[in-house]
Amino acid sequence: MAAKDTGGQERASRQNEEVDEEVVEQSSDLKERQAKLSEDVEDVLDEIDEVLETDAESFVRSFVQKGGQ
Amino acid sequence: MSVRRVMGSETEYGISVPGHPNANAMLTSSQIVNAYATAMQRARRARWDFEEENPLRDARGFDLARELADTSQLTDEDSGLANVILTNGARLYVDHAHPEYSTPEVTNPRDAVIWDKAGELIMAEAARFAALVPGSLPINLYKNNTDNKGASYGSHENYLVSRSTPFADIVRHLTPFFVTRQVFAGSGRVGIGQDGRSHGFQISQRADFFEVEVGLETTLKRPIINTRDEPHADPEKHRRLHVIIGDANLAEISIFLKMGTTSLVLAMIEDRFIGADFTVDQPVRTLHEVSHDPTLKHLVKLRSGRKLTAVQLQMEYFEQARKYVEDRLGTDVDPVTQEVLDRWESVLTRLEADPMLLRRELDWVAKLELLEGYRTRDGMGWEDARLHLVDLQYSDVRPSKGLYQRLAARGRFDRLVSDEEIAAAVDLPPEDTRAYFRGRCLDKYADSVAAASWDSVIFDLPERESLQRIPTLDPLRGTRQHVEGLIDRCRTASDLVRELTGGN
Numbered sequence: 001m002a003a004k005d006t007g008g009q010e011r012a013s014r015q016n017e018e019v020d021e022e023v024v025e026q027s028s029d030l031k032e033r034q035a036k037l038s039e040d041v042e043d044v045l046d047e048i049d050e051v052l053e054t055d056a057e058s059f060v061r062s063f064v065q066k067g068g069q
Numbered sequence: 070m071s072v073r074r075v076m077g078s079e080t081e082y083g084i085s086v087p088g089h090p091n092a093n094a095m096l097t098s099s100q101i102v103n104a105y106a107t108a109m110q111r112a113r114r115a116r117w118d119f120e121e122e123n124p125l126r127d128a129r130g131f132d133l134a135r136e137l138a139d140t141s142q143l144t145d146e147d148s149g150l151a152n153v154i155l156t157n158g159a160r161l162y163v164d165h166a167h168p169e170y171s172t173p174e175v176t177n178p179r180d181a182v183i184w185d186k187a188g189e190l191i192m193a194e195a196a197r198f199a200a201l202v203p204g205s206l207p208i209n210l211y212k213n214n215t216d217n218k219g220a221s222y223g224s225h226e227n228y229l230v231s232r233s234t235p236f237a238d239i240v241r242h243l244t245p246f247f248v249t250r251q252v253f254a255g256s257g258r259v260g261i262g263q264d265g266r267s268h269g270f271q272i273s274q275r276a277d278f279f280e281v282e283v284g285l286e287t288t289l290k291r292p293i294i295n296t297r298d299e300p301h302a303d304p305e306k307h308r309r310l311h312v313i314i315g316d317a318n319l320a321e322i323s324i325f326l327k328m329g330t331t332s333l334v335l336a337m338i339e340d341r342f343i344g345a346d347f348t349v350d351q352p353v354r355t356l357h358e359v360s361h362d363p364t365l366k367h368l369v370k371l372r373s374g375r376k377l378t379a380v381q382l383q384m385e386y387f388e389q390a391r392k393y394v395e396d397r398l399g400t401d402v403d404p405v406t407q408e409v410l411d412r413w414e415s416v417l418t419r420l421e422a423d424p425m426l427l428r429r430e431l432d433w434v435a436k437l438e439l440l441e442g443y444r445t446r447d448g449m450g451w452e453d454a455r456l457h458l459v460d461l462q463y464s465d466v467r468p469s470k471g472l473y474q475r476l477a478a479r480g481r482f483d484r485l486v487s488d489e490e491i492a493a494a495v496d497l498p499p500e501d502t503r504a505y506f507r508g509r510c511l512d513k514y515a516d517s518v519a520a521a522s523w524d525s526v527i528f529d530l531p532e533r534e535s536l537q538r539i540p541t542l543d544p545l546r547g548t549r550q551h552v553e554g555l556i557d558r559c560r561t562a563s564d565l566v567r568e569l570t571g572g573n
Contacts, residue, residue: 037442037445037446041438041442042442042446044439044442044476044479044481045439045442045443045446047475047479048439048459048472048475051462051469051470051472051475052455052458052459052462053087053458053462053470056453056454056455056457056458057454059087059454059458059461060217060454060457060458060461061090061454062085062087062088062089062090063083063085063090063216063217063461064085064090064091064216064218064220065083065084065085065094065166065167065215065216065218065220065222066094066165066166066167066220066222067165067219067220067221067222067288067289068081068164068165068166068167068220068221068222068223068288069081069164069165069222069223069225069287069288069313
């Protein structure tokens with residue numbers, strides 16, 4: 001299942017923007033959920049947001065391995 | 070009688086060129102291995118040249134253009150064959166379509182952690198060196214076991230076991246242990262089924278890829294107990310138990326417990342200490358079911374009719390081990406064995422109470438906490454690509470990108486060994502196995518070593534027409550105690566071989 005698209009970068013930022021808009025719309029729901037998260041974990045997620053590869057979908061799809069032992 | 074025995078691990082790393090899913094993995098794996106080999110060779114030449122005070126050679130050794138040409142040439146010609154022995158006694162090579170790091174032989178689980186973690190640094194360095202080659206694309210490496218699309222690649226453990234131990238005993242007592250060991254040795258995975266077709270989280274990366282109970286195969290129809298037996302030691306005395314069921318771990322305590330408890334269970338099997346029969350009904354299916362239940366509530370059914378959770382079954386093994394060590398060693402127990410027992414009990418007790426208490430110690434729990442954090446904060450379902458990305462990127466070997474490494478840098482993991490010990494193990498071999506002799510020879514006589522393997526070092530000497538093979542069949546000889554003085558006083562490989570063979 002090799003992904004054929006290789007120009008994922010531009011689409012990546014567009015997708016991220018769409019996600020961001022959705023998040024804003026759901027903000028009240030979101031606050032409730034966030035209240036359950038410890039501040040500690042929130043900080044960690046913030047840091048990880050910074051280092052996660054862009055365009056998760058394309059990145060994960062294109063991680064194709066040959067079998068090993 | 071203890072956790073001490075000759076052991077080691079082999080890890081096939083996931084490899085990808087972002088944006089190029091069809092890149093030839095044999096070729097990129099070779100690039101990784103050759104880049105590291107070339108960089109090390111340059112470092113060694115520099116040292117050797119300094120000693121010889123030969124400016125011409127010095128200049129050649131530092132000739133970057135020539136070195137780079139070597140790299141690509143090797144890659145073209147030796148694709149799939151790249152294979153080097155490192156000064157720490159480890160082997161770095163291409164196996165199937167993955168770069169693989171095999172640790173040098175060590176004698177205890179704490180050292181196993183150190184040299185296994187050194188492999189992560191070596192892979193990260195190798196990728197960095199490979200990226201310096203002009204025209205190359207960046208290559209990412211992952212210490213994981215599946216692409217979630219049906220492919221799995223292994224992280225194996227090896228344990229030297231007494232030849233006199235009946236293999237049937239090993240199968241009988243080790244199978245229930247392996248089916249349930251994942252509760253502390255799992256690395257966690259997003260996706261259920263070999264190709265991840267069902268959504269959800271499971272404890273083990275590897276569990277779904279196991280299909281039979283016992284067998285010789287390692288790449289298809291994978292067995293819980295693998296029967297491969299190349300001891301790389303005296304076959305009259307030893308067998309090498311090749312364990313293929315484990316996950317590649319990043320958390321030090323997961324690695325330590327995985328290898329420490331297995332070694333201790335093997336000791337009990339060798340000593341015929343385990344009286345109880347924990348034979349599991351349908352072990353392959355149970356292996357999957359345990360992995361699919363991160364709440365750890367699934368009941369494992371024994372052939373005796375008894376039902377208990379995976380944690381409780383592990384606790385049974387722990388109780389046996391505690392009695393065994395008390396019976397055989399009493400207060401003479403060595404510190405590493407004691408630490409395995411203490412941590413094993415502590416981890417199981419807390420897993421029983423609330424698995425999330427192990428977030429600072431075990432890979433699968435730390436990963437699950439991150440994933441649940443995302444699910445809570447952003448309302449993601451298990452099918453969400455970002456959760457799959459978190460799973461994958463947890464094992465990225467780059468310090469800036471690997472999520473395990475980011476968590477560790479924030480002090481979110483309990484540690485067993487120091488960064489200094491791991492960094493030293495990138496270059497230096499363990500001191501109490503034959504890896505010491507191998508590593509020192511590679512370091513000091515690099516230009517005279519034609520080849521090396523687990524059980525020999527082969528020298529190409531100017532005054533001899535044939536290659537000189539020094540066998541190292543006993544894993545516990547060639548230690549620092551045995552050969553440090555010898556290697557220190559032998560300036561050249563010729564001196565060394567002359568002393569070892571008693572010739573002139």
